[in-house]
Amino acid sequence: MKASSVCVALFLAVLCATRVTAWRASGSAYLGRGRGGLRGPDRGGGFPDCERPRPRCFVCGAGMNRRRDGRLRCSNHDSHFVTVYHQTSAANWASIHSGGRFLPSPDGFVYASPMPQDTFTYASNKGIIVKLSTQRSHLDFSFTSPGRVRFSPHKDYNIEAFAVVSNRDSLATCQWTNVHIRVR
Structure with missing residues (x-):
């Protein structure tokens, strides 16, 4: 009788020790370490919100901030470069290529589009599509029109490539020529 009760007691001690160890490893509040328990995602707990x-x-690898509406936004968001397309005439392109700037519209802005095919809907001077990159902060977001953005021609931008086109159908087969012009 004594041997069996010793075996039962030993069995219960081992079982209890195993459960306590598993309970502690699961990140219980018993350890007094907050709701995350043991730190780190591989230790059964998790990171508290302040350490996550x-x-x-x-784009740049910087940490994202959470906006009031719940969306994430990069802290360097306005300094990111965006690629836009602008369509101009051959005469305007010659002056830009020789060191000038884009000629603004009567309202003082240069209109561009996020996609090259969208430039055919608004361009008055047609013939050459220019691919350019500018900082996001240089774009004017108070102007809202589908398929178009605008920016001041006096801001810095980089001209990356251009293509000669005659109509929307020629866009698929046009040859893009890489150029690197920094307009300051």
């Missing part, structure tokens, strides 16, 4: 690694921006 922030998601990184895929």
Whole structure:
């Protein structure tokens, strides 16, 4: 009888020790370490909100901030470069290529589009599509029109490539020529 009760007591002690160890490893509040328990995602707990690694921006790698509406935004968002397309005439392109700037519209802005095919809907001077990049902060977002953005021609931008087109159908087969012109 004594041997069996010793075996039962030993069995219960081992079982109890195993459960307490598993309970502690699961990040219980018993340890007094907040709701995350043991730190780190691989230790059964998790990171508390103040220590959770922030998601990184895929453009620049900076930490993302959470906006009031719940969306994430990069802290360097306005300094990111965006690619837009502008359509101009051959005469205007010659003056731009020789060191000038884009000629603004009567309202003082240069209109561009996020996609090259959208430039055919608004361009008055047609013939050459210019691919350019500018900082996001230089774009004017008070102007809202589908398929168009605008920016001041006096801001810095980089001209990356151009293509000669005659109509929307020639856009698919046009040859893009890479140029690197920094307009300051």
